[in-house]
Amino acid sequence: MVGKRVVVRRLLRGQTGPSGGPAMTDLLGICESWGPTETGIRGEDGVLTTIALADIVSGKPVPPRPSRFARLSADEVEDRATAFFVPRETEQIGDWVLRYTGGVNARPNSLLPVGDPRVPLDEAIAHTVQFYADRGRAACAQVIVGSEVQIALEERGWTVLRPGEADTEVLLAGVAAVQRALGPVDTGIVTHADRISREWLTGNEHALANYDAVAASLALSDATFATIDADGEQLAHGRIGLRDDWAFVADLLVAKEHRRRGLARTMMAGLVEWAAERGASVLLLQVVADNVAAQALYAGLGFERHHAYRHLTAPAG
Secondary structure, rough: OOOEEEEEEEEEEEOOOOOEEEEEEEEEEOOOOOHHHHHHHHOOOOOOOEHHHHHHHEEOOOOOOOOOOOOOOOHHHHHHHHHHOOEEEEEEEOEEEEEEEEOOOOOOOEEEEOOOOOOHHOOOHHHHHHHOOOOOOOEEEEOOOHHHHHHHHHHHOOOEEOOOOOOOOEEHHHHHHHHHHOOOOOOOOOOEEEOOOOOOOOOOOOHOOOHHHHHHHOOOOOEEEEEEEOOOOOEEOOOOOOOEEEEEEEEEEEEEEHHHOHHHHHHHHHHHHHHHHOOEEEEEEEOOOOOHHHHHHHHHOOOOOEEEEEEEEEEOO
């Protein structure tokens, strides 16, 4: 139920309805939490309402609104997303892009097979394998789940790079819609920098261990690396990059001991505000499919799932 669009009819205790019975009202929105005694529904106006389960008369999931992004193909969206990462090396196979940065992150060290390779498929695959072998790596491809490329590679023995890891979902939203959902937020505590730093990566040990590669892949011309700090301690960070009227939100992280204080919403508001001031109209972000808390947050802000991707690796030998 969490993360789904629902309609709930509930009692208004202490009030009388038009017929003399108990007063009731309906609430349409995204279910953000469900506990033993109460649920949290964020309405279409962006306001979060806590409802006692004992007051719920009826409720059901409802279909999402028709998406304004349905006309965009997954290939188009992924092509947009490539602008927000800067690999150290790239090479084209037709429309396909071979990317290499070094380090351990999969995305900047993988083939992006969208569009037409303009050569026979097996030739494109062989070229990919050789490209990464020349750099001391096993070939890796970022494939759209359910795509013909995914099926073709799996038929040739390619397997999931990290077995057991959930797919990454790509979410889209309009800037204006997210700002309405966020409502008034004091973003004065959000500070901005135009370059990544080791301090900004506080709490991300994996990225810090591969700092040079991470910094190289995020050397964007129009981006902000934001933090929320107090008494010399980083409470939260996030980043957003801009290309044309699209903005990419990423790495939104709140320190464990400071969660459930609204800092994620404040950080999101600061990032979206930055993008809106520069003319962005579309927001793109990625979230792991099994990250329930993040999924609920983003659904409540109006983000819609567009597609998912995963990384495949070539068979040994």
